[in-house]
Amino acid sequence: MRSGSVRIFRVAGIDVLVHVSWLVIFGLVTWSLAIGYYPPLLPDLTPAQAWVLGAISAILLFASVLVHELAHSLLARHRGLEVDSITLFLFGGVSSLRGDAPRASTELLVAAVGPLTSFVLAAVFLAGSAIAGDARLAAVLGYLGLINALLGAFNLVPGFPLDGGRVLRALVWQITGDMRRGLEVAVGVGQLVGYGFMAWGVVEVLAGDAFDGIWIAVIGWFLQGAGAAQLRQVRSEAHLGAVHVRDVMRGDTTAVGPNTTVEALIETYLLPGNRRALPVVSDERVVGMVSVSDIQGVPADERSLTRVADVMGGRGGVVTVTPEMPLAQALQAMLTGDYEQVPVVEDERLVGVLTRADVVRQVQLREALHLE
Ligand SMILES: [Zn+2]
Known part of the structure; x- marks a missing residue:
């Protein structure tokens, strides 16, 4: 609507x-x-x-x-x-x-x-x-x-x-x-x-x-x-005509489990890795995506008690893309759901992450170089 x-x-x-x-x-x-x-x-x-x-x-x-x-x-x-x-x-x-x-x-x-x-x-x-x-x-x-x-x-x-x-x-x-x-x-x-x-x-x-x-x-x-x-x-x-998700995605497959605490997520994954978001993987399957904005609402004294599964995005069905997907189609999916980043999945396995910032940078590069 x-x-x-x-x-x-x-x-x-x-x-x-x-x-x-x-x-x-x-x-x-x-x-x-x-x-x-x-x-x-x-x-x-x-x-x-x-x-x-x-x-x-x-x-x-x-x-x-x-x-x-x-x-x-x-x-x-x-x-x-x-x-x-x-x-x-x-x-x-x-x-x-x-x-x-x-x-x-x-x-x-x-x-x-x-x-x-x-x-x-x-x-x-x-x-x-x-x-x-x-x-x-x-x-x-x-x-x-x-x-x-x-x-x-x-x-x-x-x-x-x-x-x-x-x-x-x-x-x-x-x-x-x-x-x-x-x-x-x-x-x-x-x-x-x-x-x-x-x-x-x-x-x-x-x-x-x-x-x-x-x-x-x-x-x-x-x-x-x-x-x-x-x-x-x-x-x-x-x-974006001939560009695919594979060309722009980050091959970083770092992920957290749903039972990871928000405190551990911040101290072990986000801060040391300089990351804003990470996929959540359970039994080798992607079940969600947790980002800074998801955990911002958790008070500092509850971060050691709150699990990632309780705050992550995608609890109602996570949106993923595949490496072969045309980038324009992936961008459409991100814009429709208003996602800043989505997990890239191949044969149900996590192979990387696609961020909106990376897609935008690719578009700007191609525009600047007059590539289609
Ligand atoms: Zn009219």
Whole structure:
């Protein structure tokens, strides 16, 4: 589960999560509608009614974003991709697909269907607004038509990770046959657009419109940062292409038994060996990994009584890698579990340790030497 998100319900077998930032947006949208948008439009409105209309509109905006994301997810699933969850957050939503689309055409369709859905929603709401008999209903539907049109348009901006950026990635991928090239172009454009938004935001603030200016600058900051992280990961994986765990691991097979005391671990193994972590081996099998952070919580006077087995990591099943495993795959496993180091195991026997620092150093070396 994405951190900071809460699961609210399940639709068509897909978990729908709400990021905490959405609560802030919900409040902001309700507030700005109740104070600034509805009162001039509907002069007879009492303040209480304005707040109710604001809250209803914010909920329907939430529903609109959800429909947009469901369109992505359901089409992705129809095209054979696995969909884990939808997370609704600051500027809309993110559909979490397991892995990348295997084909450019799939990526293109899955990305494009979101903005298309928003435009269809906009048309439906605007038509409803035009024929609504009640002025308040017409105002709410009119707002939703406008905001869905904006959502569709904003998402079409051709910068990754927005839908338009994914469309651009798919097009470049289709033309060049190279997915990474497509991502590089889409991220590059996304960063340009991001810096453009930031500059625009600053101009707005200087012109005296601080609220809009800060909003626009935050969106720009998000845009230029989000793509960069994705690109860094793809580049790291490319730089690690032909490297295996064997090439980077340390062949140190020093290990402790589960019954070793924390005191002995520190005095006999960590300090003299200048180590931060060690595998835990029982009957020649790796059963865990104990690190400085695991034992930090043990008070000094209990270190002679506490056994390694009680504090080690991996008690619920230890994550190991093999020497033949591609380094990119091992790195993925480490990042997924947030491990700083994992034991390297061959035929169930400990043959070494792989640390994240060593993997990062290898990536940096290869980048510096322009090796792939
Ligand atoms: Zn979308």
